[in-house]
Amino acid sequence: MQEDIDKWLKELKKGSTKLSILSLLRSGDKYGYELIHELEVRTGGVIVIKESNAYPALHSMESDGLVESYWKETGEGIPPRKYYRITTRGQGFLEDMRREWKRYVNAMDGVWGEGNGNQ
Amino acid sequence: MEISDDAKARLTNRVNRIVADIDVYEAEKKEITRELTSNFYDRSMTRAMARGSKIIEKQDVDAVFADSEDPKEIAAGYMHTYVSSLQRAGILSRGIAYLIDLIIFVLIIGIIVFMIGAPFYFIFPDQFNTRFLDGGDIFVEPEGPIAVLVSFLLGTTVLIGMLVYFIVIEGRFGFTPGKWLLGLRVLREDGTRIGYVEAIIRNIPKVVGNSVFIVIDALLMLLLFNKEKQRGFDKIARTIVVHKSKKEE
Numbered sequence: 280m281q282e283d284i285d286k287w288l289k290e291l292k293k294g295s296t297k298l299s300i301l302s303l304l305r306s307g308d309k310y311g312y313e314l315i316h317e318l319e320v321r322t323g324g325v326i327v328i329k330e331s332n333a334y335p336a337l338h339s340m341e342s343d344g345l346v347e348s349y350w351k352e353t354g355e356g357i358p359p360r361k362y363y364r365i366t367t368r369g370q371g372f373l374e375d376m377r378r379e380w381k382r383y384v385n386a387m388d389g390v391w392g393e394g395n396g397n398q
Numbered sequence: 399m400e401i402s403d404d405a406k407a408r409l410t411n412r413v414n415r416i417v418a419d420i421d422v423y424e425a426e427k428k429e430i431t432r433e434l435t436s437n438f439y440d441r442s443m444t445r446a447m448a449r450g451s452k453i454i455e456k457q458d459v460d461a462v463f464a465d466s467e468d469p470k471e472i473a474a475g476y477m478h479t480y481v482s483s484l485q486r487a488g489i490l491s492r493g494i495a496y497l498i499d500l501i502i503f504v505l506i507i508g509i510i511v512f513m514i515g516a517p518f519y520f521i522f523p524d525q526f527n528t529r530f531l532d533g534g535d536i537f538v539e540p541e542g543p544i545a546v547l548v549s550f551l552l553g554t555t556v557l558i559g560m561l562v563y564f565i566v567i568e569g570r571f572g573f574t575p576g577k578w579l580l581g582l583r584v585l586r587e588d589g590t591r592i593g594y595v596e597a598i599i600r601n602i603p604k605v606v607g608n609s610v611f612i613v614i615d616a617l618l619m620l621l622l623f624n625k626e627k628q629r630g631f632d633k634i635a636r637t638i639v640v641h642k643s644k645k646e647e
Contacts, residue, residue: 311433312440329467331475334433339479350432356399357439361432 296328296336297345298380301365301373304346310360311337337363345369399443401454408459409438412469419473419591421572421583422480423643430476438462474590481589485644486627487582489616492639496604496612499563499576507559511552518548560605569597583642592637599635 299318303309309317311334319327328336340346346369350359365373401409413434417427438459445458466472519526525542540549568574572583572591584592584600592600603611618630628638 310436310440312437316444329472329475330434330437331467331472334430334437334472335475335479338476342483355443357401357443358432358436360436360440361429 292326292328293332295326296332297340298373298376299326299328300333300336300340300363301345301369301376304363304365304369305373308362308364310351310362312360314363340369345372399446399452399454401439401442402456405442405454405456405459408456408463409435409442412459412463413438416469416472419470420476420480421585421591421640421642422476422484423645426480434472438466441466470590474588477585477589479589481585481587481638481640483645484585484589484640484642487580487639487641488627489620491580491582491641492577493616495574495576495580495582497576498579499574502575503559503563506563507556510555510559514555515548515552518544564601564604565594565597568592568601569594577639581642581644582639584637584639587636587638592635596635596637600629600631600637603629603631 300314303314303317303321314337315328315330315333337346337348341348341363344366346363347366348361348363351362352359413431416434417431420427420430422430439454441462442454442458445461446452446454449458451458519538522542522544525540525545525548527539527541529537529539531537540546564574568577568584569592571578572585577583584596586592586596603615615629615631619628619632623629623633626633626638632638
């Protein structure tokens, strides 16, 4: 049972990776690990994205024109970091995604009857 | 922040292991290498700082790796994303690669067969029936028991040679010498590296019988699976062949 839930949650997280990343980028440019870390902290460890998911998602979002990237020196004695910035197109996409997300959640409420007080 | 030499070596080694399993264009590979290096530096630095240290030590890097995914899993994550952007190889480039493979294979196996067979032929000439044909060709037939044994040995050598060349090499590296020359890679449909199982299945028509089977299978690709550019046995093995440095238009 737990295995099935884990599998389902993995798919769910995968589906919401882009939405999470774009949302975080609204408050400013961020590098890969910063995005992963901030997401974990903000969601109290509920949404944890791994390297195998985060970086490929960033790359595909970049080729889709949703984000842009640039390298920046750290000044901390470690190699430069790759920062990501949300594009205008990315912002539009994020708004659409959020609207659809809300619509979906409302629709699911309808499916299990919460909207009608049938609990 | 500083980093100790052994910590740095471990980190570099880990990133290289991940990137080794990513079959994409070189420029993109460099970018991935830099990004993953930066990622592991950041993670290790957080560990070192938590210890109150200003130096990233081996223990920090090891702790990060223990917490991180398997290198193959990270590489697979990238390949799932990239596979749709890699151009599939068609009948022409794959046919040329196969011809090159055949030439290389026949040359190598010819030399090996000669080196094994020739000494027996000269030491035990009575065991062989040598006939000179009209066209000037020489036809050698085994006659005695030693010659029969030698023929069997040579036949086995050719068969093993074929299995090694077309299956073991492809299963291990994801390409044969011919494919390597043309910049082709065999991948699973999900973009990850193939293993020996896939190499065995997809090469059955190459090593079984004569070249009729592979031609039929290639025709199957043209007629039925031209869009996916998969031979019948690619379909069964769930494999694809791509140009490793060409992006899909």
